[in-house]
Amino acid sequence: MIKVLIADDQELIRESLKVVLDSKTNIEVTGTVANGQEVIQSIRESAPDIILMDIRMPKMDGVQCTRIVKEFNPVIKIIILTTFDDDEFVFDALKYGASGYLLKGVSMDELVASIETVYSGRAMINPEIATKVVRIFSQMAKGEQAIQVEERLVGELTKAEWKIVREIGKGASNKEIAETLYLSEGTVRNYLSIILNKLQLRDRTQLAIWVVQSHEFKNQQQG
Structure with missing residues (x-):
C-alpha cells in the first residue's frame, strides 16, 4: 500500500485528489494539508x-x-505539483531532493502512474519540464557555476567508482544504479560517499554538474 499525503492550498484540489486516489486499491491517502507548515x-x-x-x-x-522534509526524513519521496513551470522552481525542488515534478494539467491516470513510478525508486518529470531541467543543468555546467575538480583527485577514482559516475551522468537513481551494476543500494550509497569525498564535492548535484562538463568523464565513456 502506497501512503500519500496531499499538500495544496486549494481545498477543491485537495479533496478531488483524495477522492481519486482513495479509489485506488494500492494507494492510501494519509491526510490533506494546506501549507508547508502543516506538512x-x-x-x-x-x-x-x-x-x-x-x-x-x-x-x-x-x-x-x-x-x-528531506532533511527530516530523506526516505519520504516528493512529487511537486504546479501550474507554474518556472525555471527557478524546477531546479530548486530537484536540488532539494524532489523525485518528481508534474504540471497540474496531467490526467489522473498519469498522476497515479507517476506515484507508482516514484514509489519504485525512479524519478518522474513531465516531458514539458524535462527539457527545461536539461537546459538548466547544461547552462550551469557551462557557466559561472561550473564545478571544477583537480586532475589529481580525478585520478584517484577506481574503475568501480567510474562505473557509478557513468550512471550518475545518465541521471540514474541509486536503485537504478544498483540494478544495472548488480549491487545493493547500500553499496551504491557507500560508493557515492567515497566518490564525493575523493573529488571534494559537496553533494550529488555538484557531481552531476561536474559529470556533464567533464572531459575526463567523456574519456572514460569512450574507454
Missing part, C-alpha cells in the same frame, strides 16, 4: 511514502518544505 506537522504524526506537494502555498512554499 511538517503531519509527517511527524504519520510518515507517508510520498507527498504530492503544491509549489505555491502560504506560510511555507513547496520548495522550502521539500528541503525541510
Whole structure:
C-alpha cells in the first residue's frame, strides 16, 4: 500500500485528489494539508511514502518544505505539483531532493502512474519540464557555476567508482544504479560517499554538474 499525503492550498484540489486516489486499491491517502507548515506537522504524526506537494502555498512554499522534509526524513519521496513551470522552481525542488515534478494539467491516470513510478525508486518529470531541467543543468555546467575538480583527485577514482559516475551522468537513481551494476543500494550509497569525498564535492548535484562538463568523464565513456 502506497501512503500519500496531499499538500495544496486549494481545498477543491485537495479533496478531488483524495477522492481519486482513495479509489485506488494500492494507494492510501494519509491526510490533506494546506501549507508547508502543516506538512511538517503531519509527517511527524504519520510518515507517508510520498507527498504530492503544491509549489505555491502560504506560510511555507513547496520548495522550502521539500528541503525541510528531506532533511527530516530523506526516505519520504516528493512529487511537486504546479501550474507554474518556472525555471527557478524546477531546479530548486530537484536540488532539494524532489523525485518528481508534474504540471497540474496531467490526467489522473498519469498522476497515479507517476506515484507508482516514484514509489519504485525512479524519478518522474513531465516531458514539458524535462527539457527545461536539461537546459538548466547544461547552462550551469557551462557557466559561472561550473564545478571544477583537480586532475589529481580525478585520478584517484577506481574503475568501480567510474562505473557509478557513468550512471550518475545518465541521471540514474541509486536503485537504478544498483540494478544495472548488480549491487545493493547500500553499496551504491557507500560508493557515492567515497566518490564525493575523493573529488571534494559537496553533494550529488555538484557531481552531476561536474559529470556533464567533464572531459575526463567523456574519456572514460569512450574507454
